[in-house]
Every structure is written in structure tokens, then in C-alpha cells.
Amino acid sequence: MLNVRVVQPKYFSGENPDVKIAEFLIDEMKKVVPGGLVLLPEYSNAGGLSDKESELAAIGRAKSMLKSASETAKEKGAYVSINVLEERNGEIKNSTYLFDKRGEVAFIYNKQHLPPSEIKLGVVSGNPSGKCECTCEVDGIRFA
Numbered sequence: 243m244l245n246v247r248v249v250q251p252k253y254f255s256g257e258n259p260d261v262k263i264a265e266f267l268i269d270e271m272k273k274v275v276p277g278g279l280v281l282l283p284e285y286s287n288a289g290g291l292s293d294k295e296s297e298l299a300a301i302g303r304a305k306s307m308l309k310s311a312s313e314t315a316k317e318k319g320a321y322v323s324i325n326v327l328e329e330r331n332g333e334i335k336n337s338t339y340l341f342d343k344r345g346e347v348a349f350i351y352n353k354q355h356l357p358p359s360e361i362k363l364g365v366v367s368g369n370p371s372g373k374c375e376c377t378c379e380v381d382g383i384r385f386a
Contacts, residue, residue: 244383245278251289259290260300268310271322277343279321280314284336287326294363297327304328308339316345321380333366342380349378349385 249270254262267286274280283289287307288300304326315322325338336353353360354374356367369375377386 245275247274247278247280249280249282251283253290260288260296260303263289264303264307268307271311271314271324272318274314274318274320274322276318277320278318279323282311282322282324284325284338285327286324287328297363298334301327301329301334311339312341312345312347314345315341315343319343321348321383321385323385327365334364336360336365340378340380340385348380351376 247270249267251263251266251270253259254266264287267282267289271280271282285291287303288297291297291300305328307324307326308328311322311324314320320343322341323338324341325336328335328337330337336356338351338353339347340349342348352367352369353365354368356365377384379385
């Protein structure tokens, strides 16, 4: 049986809510049961933000959070799913990564249907193929 841990932080008030939420998520991610699955929320690197400048500034945190997710997956032999607002190949993406038990990227889903706030932010939807790639199979488990 696969042990699933879903993490949803409270919204922190005061200065730097995104930093507090990111730290909380990294700590909670590391509590995944070996061999299990941990699911982190949308905008894990930019939680609690609602203004364009702050959201764009949080993009720089995506790489360190993805690195932590990869390391946790490898150390725990677990699956880690994390969503980040990131810049990749010169485009801003709302991306969900699935890391396998070896800490390797097994799948990346780029959000397809963007709300007006993400369009104004400059987020680019979809995958280069133009297809909605929403599922993958890893170790005989189908993720959607």
C-alpha cells in the first residue's frame, strides 16, 4: 500500500509569507514515509503572494525547492510531487514535477488553462507539443 501525505500550509501573515510557507513545505516534505508519496500545493515557492512583483521575485526559489524535492525523494526512496512557479527555457511556467524514488524527474506537467492573473503575470501555458500531457506511469503506478 502506498502511504500518501498531502501538505497544505496555512497562510502566514506579516512579512515574507512566501519564505515562511516554503520553509514549512520543505520541512513537511521531509516527513514523507519511506516508499510513500508526498503532494505539495500549487505555487510551493510563491505561497501567500498575490502581487506581480513578489510572485516574479519568488521564481528564483523554484530551483532550490526542486532540488530539495529531488534530494528528499532519493533519501526516502519516495515519490515527491511539487508545483512551482518557474522560469524554464525563457518562459514562465506553472509546473508540477513528479520525482521518482531515485530523485529523478519522472514527469513535468505544465498548467494548461491559465486564469487571467497568470496570463497578466506572463505565465505560458502547456507543453511544447501542444498536447495536454496529464498522466504518467512510474514503477507500475499511474499518476494523473
